[in-house]
Amino acid sequence: MAYAAFRSIGAYVPQKILSNDDLSKMVDTTDEWITKRTGIKERHIADENETTSDLGMKAASLAIERSGIDASAIDMVVCATISPDYFCMPSTATIISKKLGLGPVTAFDISAACTGFVYILAIAKAFIESGMKKNVLIIGAEKLSAITDYTDRGTCILFGDGAGAAVISATEKKEEAIIDVHTGADGTYADLLMTPNGGTGSPHDALEGETGACFMQMKGNETFKVAVRTLTKDVKEILAANNLTGDDIKHFIPHQANYRIIKAVGDALKMREEQVVLTVAKYGNTSGASIPMAMNDVYEQGNLKKGALMLLDAFGGGLTWGSALVPFSPLK
Numbered sequence: 592m593a594y595a596a597f598r599s600i601g602a603y604v605p606q607k608i609l610s611n612d613d614l615s616k617m618v619d620t621t622d623e624w625i626t627k628r629t630g631i632k633e634r635h636i637a638d639e640n641e642t643t644s645d646l647g648m649k650a651a652s653l654a655i656e657r658s659g660i661d662a663s664a665i666d667m668v669v670c671a672t673i674s675p676d677y678f679c680m681p682s683t684a685t686i687i688s689k690k691l692g693l694g695p696v697t698a699f700d701i702s703a704a705c706t707g708f709v710y711i712l713a714i715a716k717a718f719i720e721s722g723m724k725k726n727v728l729i730i731g732a733e734k735l736s737a738i739t740d741y742t743d744r745g746t747c748i749l750f751g752d753g754a755g756a757a758v759i760s761a762t763e764k765k766e767e768a769i770i771d772v773h774t775g776a777d778g779t780y781a782d783l784l785m786t787p788n789g790g791t792g793s794p795h796d797a798l799e800g801e802t803g804a805c806f807m808q809m810k811g812n813e814t815f816k817v818a819v820r821t822l823t824k825d826v827k828e829i830l831a832a833n834n835l836t837g838d839d840i841k842h843f844i845p846h847q848a849n850y851r852i853i854k855a856v857g858d859a860l861k862m863r864e865e866q867v868v869l870t871v872a873k874y875g876n877t878s879g880a881s882i883p884m885a886m887n888d889v890y891e892q893g894n895l896k897k898g899a900l901m902l903l904d905a906f907g908g909g910l911t912w913g914s915a916l917v918p919f920s921p922l923k
């Protein structure tokens with residue numbers, strides 16, 4: 592049987608920084624409020640002419656280079672994004688494939704908001720274990736600044752741009768295999784976090800005269816409570832299902848939405864400080880890109896060693912959630 596191994600990680604962060612002080616000149620907020628309620632100090636913002644596929648392509652290029660696998664051997668590309676280059680088609684994954692000069696590949700996007708990276712990890716694992724694909728490039732890429740309403744202080748303080756990517760490939764060595772991925776969704780909570788306009792679910796006149804047709808809207812406080820509850824339950828379940836405890840985890844890499852959510856979940860799981868990866872202060876919430884961007888930070892600091900067990904967990908619009916137990920299994 593083929594197993595799926597997590598071979599490499601790469602990320603791209605746009606240069607321009609939007610600080611809390613910058614935001615305090617745009618909306619009625621302060622650095623103190625944002626820091627206290629979210630842990631975010633700054634976020635990176637893509638240039639006007641930089642697209643989501645540009646960010647994703649740069650992260651993917653690094654992930655392929657670090658994987659030791661030739662680009663010509665990549666046979667599937669999956670992108671998780673809620674800020675695609677184009678509404679509906681073509682998919683951002685096909686554009687990234689073209690920009691990377693990949694050969695004929697299967698390529699598509701998925702929409703699972705901030706849980707996107709865990710969903711595409713599950714997809715890559717399933718395609719590889721079934722024998723349908725051998726080397727899958729997965730990318731979480733977001734230009735959230737393009738769908739953020741910079742007049743809404745409840746949301747604009749949270750989001751940033753960036754991309755992260757990984758190469759997942761077939762292996763016969765069980766010790767290299769991704770152990771488990773859990774994914775879930777509950778549409779009952781769909782209205783907590785959404786881009787209400789621009790699709791068939793919105794009345795046509797909602798778009799008339801609107802510049803921000805696709806802006807995100809969020810019921811922050813309710814989202815916060817459901818997030819803590821759902822994430823804690825999901826992580827406890829995946830650990831128990833695999834006879835593992837928090838002590839077995841080297842790096843706990845949660846979706847970077849809010850420091851207080853990460854702290855509450857980490858405390859409930861009795862994670863030690865050195866296990867918890869935190870990048871929310873410098874990148875904000877980059878949705879589907881946040882977990883691979885955080886993982887890339889650990890890698891670039893030289894702390895992601897072969898065999899290290901990572902616990903990923905995420906939560907986002909839909910609502911969706913997911914968790915994964917992943918040993919880092921580089922080829923080189």
Ligand SMILES: CC(C)(COP(=O)(O)OP(=O)(O)OC[C@H]1O[C@@H](n2cnc3c(N)ncnc32)[C@H](O)[C@@H]1OP(=O)(O)O)[C@@H](O)C(=O)NCCC(=O)NCCS
Pocket residue numbers: 619620621624625628629705744745748784809810811812813814815818848849852876906907908
């Ligand atoms: C958005 C969030 C930071 C708001 O923090 P909160 O503690 O829940 O704050 P509330 O929404 O209850 O608002 C409290 C007060 O702060 C105000 N406020 C909201 N945003 C503000 C800002 N940027 N600056 C200053 N005040 C702000 C509100 O208007 C409210 O004022 P009021 O009491 O006079 O009505 C928090 O709810 C959150 O992070 N939620 C989860 C978001 C998330 O993770 N989303 C993505 C999931 S993937």
